[in-house]
Amino acid sequence: MSRFALFLALPLVFNAGCGSESAPGDPLAGITLIGDDLTDIPLHGASPEQVARFKDGDALFDFVFRERDGLGPLYIRAACAGCHDGAARGPGAVQKMALVEDDGVTPAADQGGLPYGHTLRPYAVGGATTVSQPETEATIKVSKRLGPPVFGRGYMEAVDDAEIERVAAEQAARGDAIRGRINRVVFHSKKSGDESFHAFVEGDENLIGRFGFKARVATLDDFTADAYQGDMGITSPLRPDELPNPDGLTDDAKPGEDVVLDTVNAVADYMRLLEIPRRAPADARGQALFAEADCAACHVPSLRTRADYPIAQLADIDAPVYTDFLLHDLGPDLADGLADESASSVAWRTAPLIGVRHSTSYLHDGRARTIEQAILLHDGPGSEAAASVAAFRALSYEDRGALIDFVRSL
Numbered sequence: 113m114s115r116f117a118l119f120l121a122l123p124l125v126f127n128a129g130c131g132s133e134s135a136p137g138d139p140l141a142g143i144t145l146i147g148d149d150l151t152d153i154p155l156h157g158a159s160p161e162q163v164a165r166f167k168d169g170d171a172l173f174d175f176v177f178r179e180r181d182g183l184g185p186l187y188i189r190a191a192c193a194g195c196h197d198g199a200a201r202g203p204g205a206v207q208k209m210a211l212v213e214d215d216g217v218t219p220a221a222d223q224g225g226l227p228y229g230h231t232l233r234p235y236a237v238g239g240a241t242t243v244s245q246p247e248t249e250a251t252i253k254v255s256k257r258l259g260p261p262v263f264g265r266g267y268m269e270a271v272d273d274a275e276i277e278r279v280a281a282e283q284a285a286r287g288d289a290i291r292g293r294i295n296r297v298v299f300h301s302k303k304s305g306d307e308s309f310h311a312f313v314e315g316d317e318n319l320i321g322r323f324g325f326k327a328r329v330a331t332l333d334d335f336t337a338d339a340y341q342g343d344m345g346i347t348s349p350l351r352p353d354e355l356p357n358p359d360g361l362t363d364d365a366k367p368g369e370d371v372v373l374d375t376v377n378a379v380a381d382y383m384r385l386l387e388i389p390r391r392a393p394a395d396a397r398g399q400a401l402f403a404e405a406d407c408a409a410c411h412v413p414s415l416r417t418r419a420d421y422p423i424a425q426l427a428d429i430d431a432p433v434y435t436d437f438l439l440h441d442l443g444p445d446l447a448d449g450l451a452d453e454s455a456s457s458v459a460w461r462t463a464p465l466i467g468v469r470h471s472t473s474y475l476h477d478g479r480a481r482t483i484e485q486a487i488l489l490h491d492g493p494g495s496e497a498a499a500s501v502a503a504f505r506a507l508s509y510e511d512r513g514a515l516i517d518f519v520r521s522l
């Protein structure tokens with residue numbers, strides 16, 4: 113909330129921050145903004161009603177649940193903001209585990225050794241037994257996923273399905289290694305969220321997955337309900353059941369559903385209304401190199417949004433998302449042994465490079481400490497990005513710097 117107070121105190125600065133040009137007299141002109149509150153602001157030109165909705169959702173996103181609010185029985189963190197602080201990356205992470213074959217990559221056919229699923233749930237309320245790594249003879253691969261930023265996700269939800277299908281078809285026709293696949297997913301929520309955004313019902317298939325590191329979820333309300341349930345033990349009308357746990361508990365200290373439908377929708381709307389952090393004016397040389405090295409083949413600079421997306425500012429625009437929403441194989445070193453819907457162990461959604469300068473570590477598990485390291489780690493055996501990394505390596509020192517500066521300007 114303190115962040116929002118700051119926003120109210122600085123309206124001129126934010127108005128001046130529209131787009132990439134700086135207005136005359138902009139006190140932030142030329143300053144690279146790192147780690148400040150500009151990650152957590154509503155869309156430029158938001159109406160008073162949108163700002164009010166944003167504030168409600170922001171407060172819920174930051175709200176720290178307690179036992180009496182329905183937290184648990186098992187949980188990982190007690191607030192969304194615990195893993196998406198200021199709508200940006202981390203600090204919280206999720207530990208995953210999978211039973212794998214001897215190659216360490218292929219998921220074992222029998223995952224029965226993990227009866228409570230693939231996620232470690234290290235905290236509990238009321239003395240419940242947490243889910244930890246089981247004792248087993250089988251090979252367990254443990255991996256980490258760091259909470260990604262959630263800003264700019266309204267732009268991502270608004271992108272037209274036809275655009276993602278077009279890019280997938282263009283990649284299939286390239287004839288080189290780059291061949292991203294759509295993760296076709298099922299809608300798991302028991303109810304739709306806000307029906308003005310989509311009319312999916314439980315069991316609908318063949319939806320385009322967009323959210324999560326493996327693009328396993330199609331909409332922001334579905335993701336919100338999934339995160340409440342999986343990360344926090346908060347049930348809702350969309351996900352009314354507590355997840356399986358060692359004590360067989362089916363409820364917690366708050367009987368029944370822990371939050372109402374509008375809470376889920378308010379949090380989803382907050383994320384829909386989050387602006388893309390202000391971008392520094394792009395350096396033309398860096399931008400050209402980004403395209404020449406084929407980074408832009410996967411990190412597609414912009415995709416057209418649906419004309420009927422209910423947030424007018426996001427409808428029928430070129431959304432500068434720097435992703436194709438497609439799954440790519442970057443090699444076995446990044447594999448986590450997990451399959452999500454149709455995504456395999458080695459598959460990752462192209463990371464949207466929105467506001468990437470606000471991160472201090474990169475890739476799904478944060479293993480890269482610099483942008484350069486993140487690029488070089490795209491290059492495992494058989495990686496679809498191998499030629500792109502080779503093109504990056506072949507650049508002069510200055511040109512590599514210009515390309516990285518461009519990425520840091522996004």
Ligand code: HEC
Nearest residue numbers: 188189192195204206257258259323324325336339340343
């Ligand atoms: C314990 C840490 C944790 C908590 C708590 C948490 N998240 Fe996340 N969040 C993650 C991780 C890790 C991912 C990536 C998940 C994946 O790959 O499936 C993620 C992904 C997301 C995404 C998808 C972003 C993208 O780039 O596709 C959204 C949206 C999101 N979370 C919203 C929420 C909301 C809303 C809450 C609270 C209801 C929440 N999260 C709570 C860790 C967390």
Ligand code: HEC
Nearest residue numbers: 405407410440460461462463474475476486496497500504
């Ligand atoms: C074949 C598709 C593909 C190509 C080509 C590609 N990337 Fe990526 N990129 C990905 C995928 C997939 C990820 C996510 C990997 C993960 O999370 O483990 C990613 C992640 C990143 C990240 C980390 C972002 C974050 O938030 O953690 C950066 C930075 C990045 N790419 C920059 C580049 C640059 C610069 C180039 C060109 C030299 C490039 N990529 C070429 C697919 C690609």
